[in-house]
Amino acid sequence: xxxxxxxxxxxxxxxxxxxxxxxxxxxxxxxxxxxxxxxxxxxxxxxxxxxxxxxxxxxxxxxxxxxxxxxxxxxxxxxxxxxxxxxxxxxxxxxxxxxxxxxxxxxxxxxxxxxxxxxxxxxxxxxxxxxxxxxxxxxxxxxxxxxxxxxxxxxxxxxxxxxxxxxxxxxxxxxxxxxxxxxxxxxxxxxxxxxxxxxxxxxxxxxxxxxxxxxxxxxxxxxxxxxxxxxxxxxxxxxxxxxxxxxxxxxxxxxxxxxxxxxxxxxxxxxxxxxxxxxxxxxxxxxxxxxxxxxxxxxxxxxxxxxxxxxxxxxxxxxxxxxxxxxxxxxxxxxxxxxxxxxxxxxxx
Amino acid sequence: xxxxxxxxxxxxxxxxxxxxxxxxxxxxxxxxxxxxxxxxxxxxxxxxxxxxxxxxxxxxxxxxxxxxxxxxxxxxxxxxxxxxxxxxxxxxxxxxxxxxxxxxxxxxxxxxxxxxxxxxxxxxxxxxxxxxxxxxxxxxxxxxxxxxxxxxxxxxxxxxxxxxxxxxxxxxxxxxxxxxxxxxxxxxxxxxxxxxxxxxxxxxxxxxxxxxxxxxxxxxxxxxxxxxxxxxxxxxxxxxxxxxxxxxxxxxxxxxxxxxxxxxxxxxxxxxxxxxxxxxxxxxxxxxxxxxxxxxxxxxxxxxxxxxxxxxxxxxxxxxxxxxxxxxxxxxxxxxxxxxxxxxxxxxx
Numbered sequence: 139x140x141x142x143x144x145x146x147x148x149x150x151x152x153x154x155x156x157x158x159x160x161x162x163x164x165x166x167x168x169x170x171x172x173x174x175x176x177x178x179x180x181x182x183x184x185x186x187x188x189x190x191x192x193x194x195x196x197x198x199x200x201x202x203x204x205x206x207x208x209x210x211x212x213x214x215x216x217x218x219x220x221x222x223x224x225x226x227x228x229x230x231x232x233x234x235x236x237x238x239x240x241x242x243x244x245x246x247x248x249x250x251x252x253x254x255x256x257x258x259x260x261x262x263x264x265x266x267x268x269x270x271x272x273x274x275x276x277x278x279x280x281x282x283x284x285x286x287x288x289x290x291x292x293x294x295x296x297x298x299x300x301x302x303x304x305x306x307x308x309x310x311x312x313x314x315x316x317x318x319x320x321x322x323x324x325x326x327x328x329x330x331x332x333x334x335x336x337x338x339x340x341x342x343x344x345x346x347x348x349x350x351x352x353x354x355x356x357x358x359x360x361x362x363x364x365x366x367x368x369x370x371x372x373x374x375x376x377x378x379x380x381x382x383x384x385x386x387x388x389x390x391x392x393x394x395x396x397x398x399x400x401x402x403x404x405x406x407x408x409x410x411x412x413x414x415x416x417x418x419x420x421x422x423x424x425x426x427x428x429x430x431x432x433x434x435x436x437x438x439x440x441x442x443x444x445x446x447x448x449x450x451x452x453x454x455x456x457x458x459x460x461x462x463x464x465x466x467x468x469x470x471x472x473x474x475x476x477x478x479x480x481x482x483x484x485x486x487x
Numbered sequence: 488x489x490x491x492x493x494x495x496x497x498x499x500x501x502x503x504x505x506x507x508x509x510x511x512x513x514x515x516x517x518x519x520x521x522x523x524x525x526x527x528x529x530x531x532x533x534x535x536x537x538x539x540x541x542x543x544x545x546x547x548x549x550x551x552x553x554x555x556x557x558x559x560x561x562x563x564x565x566x567x568x569x570x571x572x573x574x575x576x577x578x579x580x581x582x583x584x585x586x587x588x589x590x591x592x593x594x595x596x597x598x599x600x601x602x603x604x605x606x607x608x609x610x611x612x613x614x615x616x617x618x619x620x621x622x623x624x625x626x627x628x629x630x631x632x633x634x635x636x637x638x639x640x641x642x643x644x645x646x647x648x649x650x651x652x653x654x655x656x657x658x659x660x661x662x663x664x665x666x667x668x669x670x671x672x673x674x675x676x677x678x679x680x681x682x683x684x685x686x687x688x689x690x691x692x693x694x695x696x697x698x699x700x701x702x703x704x705x706x707x708x709x710x711x712x713x714x715x716x717x718x719x720x721x722x723x724x725x726x727x728x729x730x731x732x733x734x735x736x737x738x739x740x741x742x743x744x745x746x747x748x749x750x751x752x753x754x755x756x757x758x759x760x761x762x763x764x765x766x767x768x769x770x771x772x773x774x775x776x777x778x779x780x781x782x783x784x785x786x787x788x789x790x791x792x793x794x795x796x797x798x799x800x801x802x803x804x805x806x807x808x809x810x811x812x813x814x815x816x817x818x819x820x821x822x823x824x825x826x827x828x829x830x831x832x833x834x835x836x
Contacts, residue, residue, distance in 0.1 A: 370761070385765050409746050409751060423770045
């Protein structure tokens with residue numbers, strides 16, 4: 139057992155796009171599990187867009203990360219010391235270990251992973267929080283009906299790819315938006331989207347709306363919102379009467395300064411957005427997946443077999459080494475990842 | 488039977504606040520009812536904020552009024568000629584006659600009014616579309632629970648006063664916003680609001696939020712949105728997790744130019760509003776009451792007796808004479824009405 143571990147802390151708050159200087163790799167003493175707790179060696183850790191929001195000192199759904207505090211997040215690891223009867227050394231478990239090589243977590247906050255069902259890394263993506271986010275928002279807020287049209291951004295990411303594939307299975311028309319021709323080809327050919335629009339080849343919201351109009355001849359019934367920015371501006375006027383907008387993220391705005399403390403420049407888009415919600419009788423439903431863990435077993439029961447038999451495809455973008463997590467995170471925020479962003483931190487055994 | 492009637496048409500589109508020049512009173516030939524139609528003499532006509540939206544040449548939930556076309560709207564009248572077996576001369580009925588002294592409407596689009604239950608003018612207010620709007624949005628989108636806190640603007644208007652009184656009957660804390668000390672006193676003393684804030688005595692959104700914070704020590708669970716503008720800006724950050732926003736109007740923006748064809752000046756309030764919807768897991772539900780007439784009988788069955796026995800109070804602001812409708816409408820948009828705005832157009836019999 140090593141007596142030290144590595145972790146990455148928030149060194150200073152970003153202004154706009156984070157850089158390496160916002161993070162610091164530290165070596166600290168290995169923690170010991172208390173009664174009911176478990177020490178794990180991290181195998182894979184998750185990088186997710188919501189983490190960008192926590193780097194700002196603004197009210198969010200979880201408290202901001204403090205300066206010099208370890209970056210938080212989900213990870214999957216191997217138990218190396220247990221003071222809980224529920225876990226034994228060698229068990230694989232998923233929990234909120236944060237950005238680190240090891241972690242101590244209460245056994246009650248760990249979920250045991252059966253490594254025989256799927257690669258353990260899937261517990262961070264297609265069978266973890268992102269997949270669950272897509273499944274929950276699509277079904278519970280999207281209220282899909284066969285024949286309707288759905289649009290989702292970040293279509294090859296772990297949330298968007300789940301939403302698009304579920305939509306196709308329920309008989310909807312599914313249109314993706316992604317950054318790059320390679321991602322768009324993958325969305326159509328591997329994930330089964332009816333069409334995918336490359337926003338990098340699109341100059342502005344107006345041009346994007348034109349492409350969406352061609353891809354959505356019957357308008358849009360469900361806009362699964364994880365992007366905001368230009369995509370929201372393009373989509374909103376195309377929503378059909380009675381449309382639904384499950385809202386779980388706004389990656390385009392996390393880095394833009396639009397959510398910062400200062401005032402953003404105009405025009406003020408709120409009045410027209412508000413009117414569109416009224417005129418088209420839209421329902422916008424913000425949700426945070428951690429409110430809904432009571433439905434996680436339902437999700438796994440439905441989606442686990444679909445992943446097992448290949449009816450739900452997934453793709454992972456794996457970076458090796460904890461020390462490379464900041465670069466991988468910055469790449470992801472810039473849309474340069476392709477699939478669920480994961481850092482391989484250590485090997486099992 | 489006179490051979491002519493009066494009507495008011497849209498003379499030109501307003502820029503911002505309407506003026507008398509936007510309207511024109513005309514005398515035209517009396518129309519004749521066709522088979523299945525009914526000719527009515529209008530007794531009372533309704534003036535409602537949504538009519539301002541229809542004066543703009545912008546997509547809305549109903550087509551814009553064309554230039555030289557009669558202004559639309561609900562009215563209650565007495566049948567003077569019937570070519571339908573469902574109506575006889577002397578019957579009182581409510582329908583969409585528009586701004587005019589008389590009107591021909593298909594019998595199938597008329598609702599017969601029992602003048603014995605309440606004054607017939609109530610079919611335009613507390614027992615008509617405005618009251619129904621408040622009842623539907625409060626119950627179906629607001630999903631109220633005893634002990635929660637509700638905020639509604641235009642608290643002494645026909646929608647806001649319904650919402651506030653229903654909220655009190657269901658055991659919620661109800662906070663109104665209204666323009667003027669007299670309206671606020673009425674909201675608290677006659678309608679039973681727990682408090683009412685005078686937005687005319689409030690300098691900006693920040694000051695309004697400060698007053699709301701004192702009136703809503705436990706935050707806000709339901710914001711019944713018919714105002715938008717400064718009130719929305721003040722309320723949104725105070726919404727509790729899981730809060731609901733039934734959205735049926737935005738009177739503050741109808742006249743401000745914020746919804747016009749041009750770009751409005753900044754700051755862009757959409758990103759922060761969108762983040763608040765996400766972070767606080769809000770549900771914003773736009774609705775148009777004409778989609779829900781299948782529930783009108785339920786509304787009347789519940790609220791009719793409450794109006795009859797005085798448990799739901801109402802107030803009407805009556806102007807005499809069709810020719811004075813434009814002035815009354817302009818007064819209402821400026822918040823100078825006190826109660827449901829109605830024009831008395833003619834006498835029965």
